[in-house]
Amino acid sequence: MDLVVLAATFAWMNMLCIGGGLSAVPEMERQVVGHGWVTSREFVDGYTLAQLTPGPNMLVAAFVGYRAHGLPGALLAAIGMFLPSAIIVGVIARQWEHVRVRPWPDAFARALAPLGLGLAVAGAFTVARNAIHDWPTALIAAGAALVLARAWLPPFVVILLGGVVGWLLGL
Numbered sequence: 001m002d003l004v005v006l007a008a009t010f011a012w013m014n015m016l017c018i019g020g021g022l023s024a025v026p027e028m029e030r031q032v033v034g035h036g037w038v039t040s041r042e043f044v045d046g047y048t049l050a051q052l053t054p055g056p057n058m059l060v061a062a063f064v065g066y067r068a069h070g071l072p073g074a075l076l077a078a079i080g081m082f083l084p085s086a087i088i089v090g091v092i093a094r095q096w097e098h099v100r101v102r103p104w105p106d107a108f109a110r111a112l113a114p115l116g117l118g119l120a121v122a123g124a125f126t127v128a129r130n131a132i133h134d135w136p137t138a139l140i141a142a143g144a145a146l147v148l149a150r151a152w153l154p155p156f157v158v159i160l161l162g163g164v165v166g167w168l169l170g171l
Contacts, residue, residue, distance in 0.1 A: 003069055003076055005035070010061050010080030017085065019116020021058035025123035028060070029130070037068035044130040051159055058082070136169050 009031050016024040029043050038046065046063035053059055058081050065077025092099070099105060132141050144158050153161075 002035075003072060006037070006065055006068060006073055007076040007080040009035070010065075010077045011084050014081050014084045016119065017058065018112055019120055021056060022123035023116060023119030024058070026119075026126040028064075029126050032064045032068075035068075037064050040130045042067065044127060047127060048131075048159065048163070052156055056082070136171060137166070140165055140171075 013024050013028050013031065016027055025047065029040065032038050032043055033040050043060070043064070046067070047057070047060045050057050050060040050063060059078070061081035062074040062078040065073035065075070067073075069076075128141065132138050140162050144162050147153055147158050148155060
């Protein structure tokens with residue numbers, strides 16, 4: 001029964017990914033920790049690992065599913081996370097030639113932009129709240145932000161370096 005709850009939870013969370021997967025992070029963290037599938041720390045670690053893998057960052061769903069129920073959980077969580085929007089995109093894509101000339105698609109996109117931005121900021125806050133818990137982690141985060149703002153290194157290199165520094169410091 002918990003596998004059904006797992007798949008259903010990720011299926012409805014898929015609809016929160018307005019503007020990107022980061023939009024769903026606050027609710028995802030609340031749900032997966034609340035169900036006892038992972039701890040807050042494991043969620044942040046899984047999300048960080050998902051950032052390093054090729055493909056969508058919402059592969060964290062497969063991590064959570066695997067942690068909770070092994071391979072069947074990973075498959076069901078990933079299907080739940082990606083299938084609903086894939087179906088919606090497929091249906092809309094088939095009708096797009098008829099729809100795109102109408103005024104409402106642009107109005108809809110403009111209306112969703114602030115929502116997506118707000119959800120993404122909430123997602124970043126959720127990850128930061130669980131990952132930054134003392135001065136060393138705050139300094140690592142500040143250093144990473146500086147490096148990313150200056151575009152000195154690609155993001156995946158910054159994540160790897162932050163992980164190595166954290167590991168060396170025993171965090």
